[in-house]
Amino acid sequence: MRSRPISRRTMLRGIGVSMALPWLESVSAWAQESAGAAAAEPPVRLGVMFSGNGFHSKEWWAKGAGAEMELGGVLAPLHAHREKLLFIQGLYNEEARKGNIHSSQTGNLLSGAPLASGGEVRSGISVDQYLAQTYGRSTKVSSLVLGCEPPNPSVHQNYSMLYSSHISWSSPTTPTPLELYPSLAFDRLFKDEVNRGDVSVLDAVMEDAHDVRRVVSSSDRQKLDEYFDSVRDVEMRIERAGKQGELQGWRPTLQTPNIPRPAEGIPQNLADHVRLMCDIMVLGFQTDTTRVCTLKLNNDHSSLRFPHLSVDYMIHHLLSHTDTPDWLKVNQFFLEQVAYIAGKLDGIQEGERTALDNSMLMFCSSMMTGNHNNDELPVILVGRGGGKINTGRVLDYRGAEQRQMCRLYLSMMDKMGGRPEKFGDASTPLDEV
Known part of the structure; x- marks a missing residue:
């Protein structure tokens, strides 16, 4: 470490482990690899x-602008971030209205592609994976695809339920595999050998970390310490979930099991599971280990229950057909996760902007309400896309002639420098985004 300069591509390394550096003011952050290249902006x-x-049909709304923006009950958890929010009305996927309910409404959410029926699986490459295969090549992990509910492989009304279980597609016939286990998602970011799962990432790279701390500024040392604390916190929470037996899925029915207990698993408490996945997304962005992350909080036609909210009498799908206070409570639980990620990213300074300013967090669903209406889709963006998005606004496309969701994706690709001439059913971006 002492014999070579520290650049953005310098990794803290240990046996079977590598950890990217966060943005540091005293390091040539995100500089290109060619000799003499000038330092670039954070990605x-x-x-x-x-x-x-x-x-909830009556609580998904926003009006006003900037600090005066008012948010409906569903979006209330984002109140503190309303100045960095875009509320987008009226966009939809035409192809999603041609099949059944649920499956064909979800399988092309991020692609706008036609879907095959009859149990066949054919959609289109999703926007996250298009970017992963282009923009994501310069990072250790081209994209991270996380989930909090297992896929459903059955068929519903002549369409595969894999469409309801996957929003990320690597090819028209390949849904991107979901990582449901926080420990394995963590390993993808930091570990280079599958069998090193029992080694603490921080312990493994600590020697390299001490060398870096000696040559950076005092403010960067504080930033490194905060980052290492975040990594250690996630490691310890994953470890605690395993030691406390908070494992979802298989559990022994015998007092002394006659088969081995899985070494790792999914936290039984949904809130813990979701929050760990949120922290892993933040760590992936903070270290530039990945620049593209998809987090599916639940399936369409979901079977999740919410005992931690005292809402355990009905599964998510059935609850969605109501407009009860409990349904609003469940909605707000998911928006709290968006607000949590936004808050964490906004607390990470990267030069003159924060990591949230350098990000685009899109939150969406496959229908407006549980009554399957998808003539317009619920969509918000949080973050300023590298300072290229004017936020704190409501954009209404309900009367527009061309209101394809894929126009939004073209606009987002623009901010990442990777827009094709056409994506899905759209060839022009949204000028207002």
């Missing part, structure tokens, strides 16, 4: 978050 990140089955 733009894309985070896509999805919750199935829509939202």
Whole structure:
């Protein structure tokens, strides 16, 4: 470490472990690898978050602008971030209205592609994976695709339920595999060998970390310490979940099991599971280990229950057909995760902007409400896309002639420098984004 300069591509390394550096003011951050290249701006990140089955019909709204923006009950958790929020009305996917309910409303949410029926699986490459295959090549992990509910492989009304279970597609016939286990998602960011799961990342790289701390500024040392604290916190929470037996899925029915207990698993408490995945997204962006992350909070046609909210009498899908206070409570739980990620990113300074200013967090669903209406879709963007998005606004496309969701994706690709001439069913971006 002492014999070579520290650049953006310098990794803290240990046996079977590598950890990217966060943005540091005293390091040539995100400089290109060619000799003599000038330091570049921090990169733009894309985070896509999805919750199935829509939202409370009377509480998904926003009006006003900037600090005066008012938010409906569903979006209330984002009140502190309203000046960095775009509320977008009226966009939809025409192809999603041609099939059944649920499956064909979800499988092309991020692509706008036609869907195959009859149990066949064919959609289109999703916006996150298009960017992963282009923009994401310069990072250790081209994209991180996380989930908090397992896929459903059945068929519903002549369409595969894999469409309801996956919003990220690597090719028209390949839904991107979901990582449901926080420990394995963590390993993808920091560990280079699958069998090193029992080694603490921080312990493994600590020697390199001490060398870096000696040559950076005092403010960067504080930033490194805060970053290492975040990594250690996630490690310890994953470890505690395993030691306390908070494992979802298989559990022994015998007092002394006659098969081995899985070494790792999914936290039984949904709130813990979701929050760990949120922290892993933040760490991925903070270290530039990945610039593209998709987090599917639940499936469309979801079977999740919410005992931590005292809402355990009905699964998510059935609850979505009501407009009860409990349905609003569940909606707000998911928006709290968006607000949590936004808050964490906004607390990470990257030069004159924060990591949230350098990100685009899109939160969406496959229908407006649980009554399957998808003639317009619920969509918000949080973050300023590298300072290229004028936020704190409501954009209304309900009367527009061309209101394809894919126009939004073209606009977002623009902010990341990777827009094709056409994507899905759109060839022009939204000028207002």
